[in-house]
Amino acid sequence: MSKLHDSQKTDLVTAAKRYATSYQGSPAERYMTHRGLGSAAKFRLGYVSEPAVGHELHRGRLAIPYLSPATGIHAVATIRFRCIADACVRAPDGSYLPPHHEKHDGHGKYMGLPGHPPRLFNTGALLTSRPYIALDEGEFDAAAVEGADVPAVGTPGVSTWRDHFDPVFAGFEVVFVLGDGDDAGRRFATKVCERLSNAKAIDLGDGYDAARFIHEFGPAKFRERLGV
Numbered sequence: 001m002s003k004l005h006d007s008q009k010t011d012l013v014t015a016a017k018r019y020a021t022s023y024q025g026s027p028a029e030r031y032m033t034h035r036g037l038g039s040a041a042k043f044r045l046g047y048v049s050e051p052a053v054g055h056e057l058h059r060g061r062l063a064i065p066y067l068s069p070a071t072g073i074h075a076v077a078t079i080r081f082r083c084i085a086d087a088c089v090r091a092p093d094g095s096y097l098p099p100h101h102e103k104h105d106g107h108g109k110y111m112g113l114p115g116h117p118p119r120l121f122n123t124g125a126l127l128t129s130r131p132y133i134a135l136d137e138g139e140f141d142a143a144a145v146e147g148a149d150v151p152a153v154g155t156p157g158v159s160t161w162r163d164h165f166d167p168v169f170a171g172f173e174v175v176f177v178l179g180d181g182d183d184a185g186r187r188f189a190t191k192v193c194e195r196l197s198n199a200k201a202i203d204l205g206d207g208y209d210a211a212r213f214i215h216e217f218g219p220a221k222f223r224e225r226l227g228v
């Protein structure tokens, strides 16, 4: 696994701060509100209006910092970016702006930084005193589940699981695995359940991910599905 130098870590913290400062009133904030994720403030999401060195191609994108429970130069483990040009977003005057592009030709919808290995999102949730934790496919679902008062970590995708993720879940009575309600999401849940003996797949139904389920049915109904 590649290791970041201290100066690179400091740069990450500085960049994340800068992007968070630009978030309020930005297209990134409107995008999150449009998706019903307006309450994700504690994740210090950002908007790349002035890219840091090396982040130039992420201008105009939503910045998702991977915050760690540590402070100082270790506070931000990495940053991922989401292109929001595919989204129909609400303008400040209330009108809807059409997407700039539907398909992300030449780039991923989500992009990491070169040399940064896949990590778990929201690792602070692992410090919970509850006997359970949720494991979500994607950062936004983890954020939505946290908003529903269930501790949650996210994987940056269905195919990014790493062997060293396994032991961090060993201390929980149950790990609720929340894949998207599609083939890839169900494969993800099956794969995690094969690896973790305490994992329990929760299927929220065709086309539903955790964020959409919570947005439509509310946090109480969601917790009821988990039985917590």
Ligand SMILES: [Zn+2]
Pocket: 083, 084, 085, 086, 101, 103, 104, 105, 107, 108, 109
């Ligand atoms: Zn794009």
